[in-house]
Amino acid sequence: MKTLSRSVNMSDHIELAKFLFVRLHQLGVGSIHGVPGDFNLTILDYVEPAGLTWVGSANELNAAYAADGYARIKGISALITTFGVGELSAINGIAGAYAERSPVVHIVGTPSTAMQDAGTCLHHSLGDGDLRVYSRLYKSVTVAQTNLRDPKSAPQQVDAILRQCILESRPVYIELPTDMVSALVPCSVLESPIDLTVTSSQELHDADIDAIIERIHTSKQPFIIVDGFASRYGIVSEVNELVRITGIPTATTPFGKGIVNEAYPNFYGLYEGVIGTNIPITWAEKCDLILRIAPLNSNVNTLSFSTIPEAQRTITFNKDSINICDTTTFRDVDIKAVFQAILQRMPQDKLPHNEVYPQQLHHPLQELTALPEPTADGVVDQGTFYRRISSFFRPHDIILAETGTASIGSREFILPEKTQLLNSSIWLSIGFMLPAAQGVALAQRELGASGKCLPGRVILFEGDGSFQMTSQAISDIVRNRLNVTVFLLNNDGYTIERLIHGMSAHYNDIQPWRYLQSASYFGAPEDDESYPVTTRRVGNWGQLMNLMRDEDFSDGKGFKMAEILMAKDDAVESLKTLVNKAKSSAQ
Template identity: 35%
Template sequence: MTDTITDDPASATVVHPTVTVGQYLATRLVQLGADHVFGLPGDFNLSLLDQMTTVDGFTWVGSTNELNAAYAADGYARLKRGIGALVTTFGVGEMSAINGVAGSFSEDVPVVQITGMPSTVARAAGAHLHHTLIDGDYEHFVRAYREVTASATIVRAQSATRDIDSALMTALRESKPVYLAIPTDVAVAPVHAANLRTPLVGATSDAGELARFREGLRAVVTPSERVTLLVGPQVHRTSLEPVIRDIADHDGVYVASQNMAKAVLDESHPASLGTYMGAFTRIDEAREAVDGAELLVLAGTVMSDFLTGFFTQAFDEDAAIELGLTSARIADTTYYGVRLSDSLRALHEVLGESHRPAVTPVGHPPVLVADPPAPDAELDQDFFWDSIQGWLQPDTTVIADAGTSFYGALDLLLPDGCALLGQPVWSAIGYTVPATLGAAVADPSKRCVLFVGDGAAQLTIQELATILHRGYTPIVFLLNNGGYTVERMIQSPAAVYQDITPWDWTLIPAAFGARDLAVTVSASTQAELAEALALAHATTERAVFIEVHLPERSSPRLLTILAAAAAAQNAKH
């Protein structure tokens, strides 16, 4: 059997005349940049994994449970600006992962959930196997996944290459998760490898519709002296930050971001308006620049409650230009088949055809740096986040869990080159610990700084073991406030269900067999926090785990406002 090389000079993937289905799938993932795949073994996916791990460039990242694998694949996809993938076993494994995959669907992250299934013969016979519901129906779980993915397919040997390519193209095209179930016999079935000579590429815009859109855009942009962009998370998903920077460099352009796209443009840029959240926008001038925009462009936005300040935006969405993932709209005309990548580039081109006055930079919130620590003074949220503002370095991946962590981080003025990774739409607590693994794997050149609450960490902290033993060196701030602070703020603060069992957090790395891989410290006072931050700066070869003791009812500014709004909303029902 003679080996051949793919026609794509950027790819070094070796292609045989025939490969197994598992090898075909792994090769496609490597070609798409998803060369690290997360997951756990189980008896129904072992044959599949044996095939996938033979492919050059494929790296297996074992996770501590399937939910964490789904979160890690999600974080990986966000930082890679591409596809993430995980492998689970049938039933028990895939059901554990489904919450993470649902979050990826909610937040437009293209994750490939791959499940190893019982054999085609066993399925046809309705055999009462383990990991099934003992009713002979093998499609319960694929039906469940159809609710939280853009496509859900049980791969057949006869159409395996088409099934796999179609699913991956759907993930690329729609920026949504997809599901592939591969029976044990199908995983090892031989298939033709010819298709692998041509790597998959994303969908392209309809040329005619794009030309019509460009003309419509020219008609409204050319006479406008001020153009304001509100940029949403779909720009991140499609790796279009460079285009946003090009657009921001035009005179007469302002750029605001939704909180899930914070720092899509460096917040020091003259055109930056910072983060827009409707009535909760921190700077009135920035809010007015969006709500009162002469011409507003919504670029890849998501109009959900937490991203709009509980729907307090004051602009007319129908009057705005809307650039979505797969279509664009100007007034009452929709241009179908115009993709976000092309509509943004068209906007950049049209802006360059006319001249407008330079923008006057909008003032940012004052960069608050904490006062010198007072001897024995207890910490609170304000002092903590003010201290982080002065400590945070450029080119950092900031990762913040739902609750006090995320909404504290949102008020930071991020240094240049930083990105904020969070999950404000799905808002699953515990997402960020395994997402930190995915982020570190995806971009090891940037140090991860993780902020996670004690309640959230109790769900997924075991993935810290994987992070440490793989040699990554994040700085982890464990915000210990003795329970579910955000829920206390919304309703019933003294209820027994708001409490969690206390853990000795600084012993966690040692319990994970990583005593020498991480420095641990606890901070209860302002002086101790200052010492911990200095230690974190000085420690680069090992991870740093800092337990920060905070009052039970202390809350960041933005979370206090949002919790009050959520409480008022709950009171209406």
Template identity: 35%
Template sequence: MADETEIVNYLFKRLYQLGIRSVHGVPGDFNLVALDYLDPAGLNWVGNCSELNAGYAADGYARINGISALITTFGVGELSAVPAIAGSYSERVSIVHIVGVPSTKTEKHGLPIHHTFADGDYSAFKNISKTISQACITLDDAKIAGKEIDRVLRALPVDMVLSKTPAQGLDNPIDLTVPRNDLDTETEAVEAIKKALYGSSNAIILVGVGAMQYRVLKEVQEFIDLSQLPVFLTPMVRAPKKPQEQSINTDLRVNSALYGQEKLMLHVETSVHSQFRGVYNGDASGPEIQQAIQSADLVVFIGPLNTDFNSGGFTSYTKTKNTIEFQSNFTKVGYATYLDVGMKLVLPRILDSIDVRKIQHPQTNITKVEKPIDVEAKITEPSDQEVTQQWFWGHIGDWLQEGDVVVAETGTSSFGIMDTRFPKGVTAITQILWGSIGFSVGACQGATLAIAESERPTRRVILFVGDGSFQLTGNEISTMIRHGLKPIIVVLNNDGYTTERKIHGPEMSYNDIQPWKYRKFLKAFGARKGEYKNYVVRTQSECYGLFNKGNEFSKANVIQATS
């Protein structure tokens, strides 16, 4: 390798080494030169309808691929992406946000150029990004640019794009060593955990989203297999990514909480197989699940995150004295806290030293929770009754196939899909914590692209989105058409903002939307005849017929359905 290379080339080659193959974004005058270097680095330029859509798409791509990249221009472009980047940061999704900014000379002299406030301050937008980024840096020193890229990726001044930086770093993988726990404290914690496990007669395992974020699903699976204890999940765990073979370095994950989202991901519900008992969401859970959690004399809680939607409105409850809690940087056993003992390293020690013969299994019979289909709604004969939310979500799981990727929009879709039972290997993408409406359409594009680039390109991607949310970002279907992506898109005709109506103002005009001719969209966006199919269903029998597994609808097509 040459002694020096262009900064932009170094940057893009690092992205390629991290497993990124496509880069989302919108071109702008301050990033155009940099975009010329994507193709030589082996990267595909997606090109989205807006920076907001690009951010959502990068989020969906990262949830499948493990990491993604987004390129915008200074000011107007990067600010348009802020809601999407903030959502990724909130939900610990790994996105590298690269911003093309004015030249160092322009900034030095404070010139009042376009995309600024004409006040000479070029730091305003970067300061905004700092609050929603794990790390943020401007590359304005060619001598150390390579090292800075390896530490953090964020902004690239237009005159620094072609500046030379030492290239030798590209020959070496980025160090991803996890800092060791304090050995004495870790040993004390392990002994306390084993004592609690051996002394329990009715223990259960509760897996939180931290198990995904902090890359311990493999260890969690081994612990489940070893202990054979009943397992429950919290709602946010239903968003894992596909299995991959190697992890990626966390130091290059910029506009996210970088300490999570590795590529070595297992589907939790599939992994826990026979030990899986259900999803615990506080008072929103079924009575049998609530009873199982409340009657346990020990809850092994791995990676809890007590947000409102993830805890049944803060009604999830475990007794501190009866809980072992694993987090990224501490472990709690009852009332004792062991600081700097993170789950990534303490779990393997537990696996190596535990005596499974001393673990007692629950005395109560916690049966496996079956999918919650309302008895009155269950089909015996196809009905001509109108499709309802309860009926739809109670039956959609029967149509899903092994390996599907399900994208559920914030609102009726994300809540409805929560209790839908998935076949083996189904990956769910939702945005339970951030909850930005419109997220799912862009995320669907990104996820579909990541699947197309993966080792299993035939996996179906299915989007469930309400009509209100669709109207925010529906133009991203244009990008899907341009790249030949064919997800299955189900638009639920809720006639407005149904979730908001349930919260407040069911009859108020601010929850109304203008009805669109959704079936005209594909043609209007340039899809050619034969490249897509449209369907409309209004009754249970029509829906049942369309979603029958023997129907051609089981294949990947762009569709529109109403309910």
């Protein structure tokens, strides 16, 4: 049974708000994101007494984005907003967390139960007396919802919804009315940790596991495609072990990049169908068995669905189901237990002896080593920037790539072992990654302080247009003295939109900002060795190469920002190809 618990100083009863926060603390939450508002102020009084840190976000949208980033690193996060205006400001971020499976607990301070029952015409409402309307909106973007109205059932409600948040790896929604904040509940419940055991109604027998293994053994040209939900399902280590011991040619989707150790000799980068260079689609189409692990079937992630293989030659591993070549389906299974059983029962002396395919498949490292030295005074181009900047990365770094040119370009990163890459492959809300970086940096600091991870840098690649969406996140980063390195790609506007439509249209222009002054504007300390602020402006390759060797910039301590000047019509070739194909199909 998977449980997480810490000792709690208990009396017979405890206030409901404190109970909730202690439970979150037991599950590993160390900090709470959010914005104060009149319906949640008394709730916030219980944050620090429960052993948690109040982050204090500049706005609710950024708080939701940051909570998402935090959850992707620590496995759960929490966000507090006020009724109506606060929760609606956050709903975009919560929807993204739902779409991309981030376990965020959204706590909303709501009007008292008496006011809810009476249908009082309150501020932050729509004036029609319906004070539950926003909770109904949240039903579409959270996996579970609860309204804590009864002290007798509240502890069980809290435990049930937190369990769902973690096991489903999706946001949940908790309403805490003002008159319930200090309601007393039995604290004896806290002595027993929340049961996080995965229950399944169908267990795969040894014969079922052996049948899967036999499919692998008898295949002539197998192929493994790893997708991004593998991290949400907690099977990253199992998937890497499968890739390692089988030696089967392996690729990831864009969403899955960073999950597989890219140093493995049988790792061939991203499978991008007709636009891919490492794995030709003609080779993939000849594979007689494809193991497709934790897929996200969005058009962006599958290149307009072109990389989804035929079911008849595919074993698809989802969160709680397995489809074997469109002949057998197992439902309601524990996917982690399935992979562990496969690894235990797979006889390595019978692994398929597949020939290496050097003429057809290309390891990503080959592309990095083949790059010629750039001209020092040459303009930094998108075409080679992402491969060249890969030499800046180190093991244990967490790298974030914002939606747009940065996200598409990040597919060309060459990642060292034990690095993580975070991107968006279905929600695609520009501006997400800057506040997400704040949440990631906070989560990483907490894990480092607890000795649960080795220190690494948080490195963000952000476009100038995206930066302008959520720039207040810089304030949150500075306020909490977080270590974040930002590569701001300044291509003078919305380049990805220019490529899609309106290359010279004024609606794709943005106001030029003095980006390197943002940390100062948001109150970063000056000449403070405990929190150094380093900024650089890069206009050519020579300056970029010098920056990558600059120890003051590369140490990852404090706040770093490099503004990289790029042409407004420049993009990686894969993005240009994707846009042209989309235009052709639309005609």
